[in-house]
Amino acid sequence: MSQTKFCRESVIMDRHEMTRALTRIAHEILERNKGCHDVGLVGIRTGGVYLAQRLKHLVSQIERTDVVLGELDITLYRDDLALRKNQPVLKKTDIPFDISGLKIILVDDVLFTGRTIRAAMDGLIDLGRPAEIQLAVLVDRGHRQLPIRANYVGKNIPTAKDENIRVFLDELGEEDRVSKLIDAERTA
């Protein structure tokens, strides 16, 4: 992705808006699940992992309790594995707790076609039988290709299908923001 050049970037959410959205989601998670004693957060690699870490931190600040946290790599569950030009980089799934019986909240940065979430649900169910799977995303940009809906949304952003929405995170060496990248000129 780093080879991709863009002419113009329009910022849709800045650092403060992101923090407020995540804080609200943390409250919503606690409200909906009446606390977090039977909740587990699972971030989808890569962006979702950092957002899940932030949610864990926020939840523990609000309720003064700890939530279990895992990381899920969905590469092996993708439905477009054979279609992709480049081999996706395989990473490790690391969920250090038994998900069976827990309410698992999948965390991702952008909800788009829904295919990533489909793959993530398959991946999760191979690891056990959660009582419930919920979905938290920072951005919902529409254009679903599967019947999937998020339970917690930071911000709904109407987009055209070919537009490019990127979530930049401090943890990945960028300044926190969500941007629409316009007039994409791909050099890759």
Place this chain on the structure above:
Amino acid sequence: MSFKRKDLLGLASLSQEEVTLILEAAEPFKEVSGREIKKVPALRGKTVINLFFEPSTRTRTSFELAAKRLSADVVNFSPSSSSVMKGETLLDTARNIEFMQADILVLRHSSAGAAEILARNSRLSVINAGDGWHEHPTQALSDLLTIQEKKGQVRDLHVAIVGDVAHSRVARSNIHALTKMGANVRVVGPPTMIPLSLHRLGVTVYHDFDEAISGVDVVIMLRLQLERQGRSLFPSIREYARLYGLTAERMQRAAKDVLVMHPGPVNRGVEIAHDVVDGSAAVILEQVANGVAVRMGLMYLLSQRN
């Protein structure tokens, strides 16, 4: 960087980056084998054929488990029950398999180069599971992964490979793999078991085990192929065991945290003493566990090319 090759025939021709890539691909699959449901859908709909012209239990089982845990369909061919007995050539067998729309062919054969001939003449991805005395790349990759996990890295380690190097494809693949990754390799055995030009592969040759083992970080013991004893490579098994067997006493000369490896099957009391096989330095079973992960990673990479 991505893996561009159609086949894995040996480690001699692989770059250091390619070896690293396979080892990295293997890592996530260790977690899969530890799950309750040991299966991911990465190779769903692909067909893997195990074509083994030599007896093998662990390698064939390891390939079969690896393919099944990736959700591929696996068919095992063995020559005794196939048309090979009726005189079909190796190439014809492979062509038939190719036209049954298989994707990956795992071949073990007694002739060096058999895998390469098939790879050149078919669209199948061919994995060499041992060809004559030539190479056995997935075994060496499992060994590398094991060393890397236990020691943190392979570079600058001192590794001794002990036994019948001349007739060992495991030794040859390991020499290529280890020297490529920057290890210092010593090869130990009686002169009848060490090819004359072996030093050309960048290894140091020893005939005295006590001298060779001093200070090494890893000892890879080769299986003494007792079925070859008729070729008078050594006077007696007892003498071989005394001169080239790994005993607890001999291990004292190695580094304190030495790893003991063996590709199996082990001749207990011959090339390696009972208490060493069962001791804490032995990582023989880790090699087996890593073998499945390496084969999964490799099949994943081969199925992703195009």
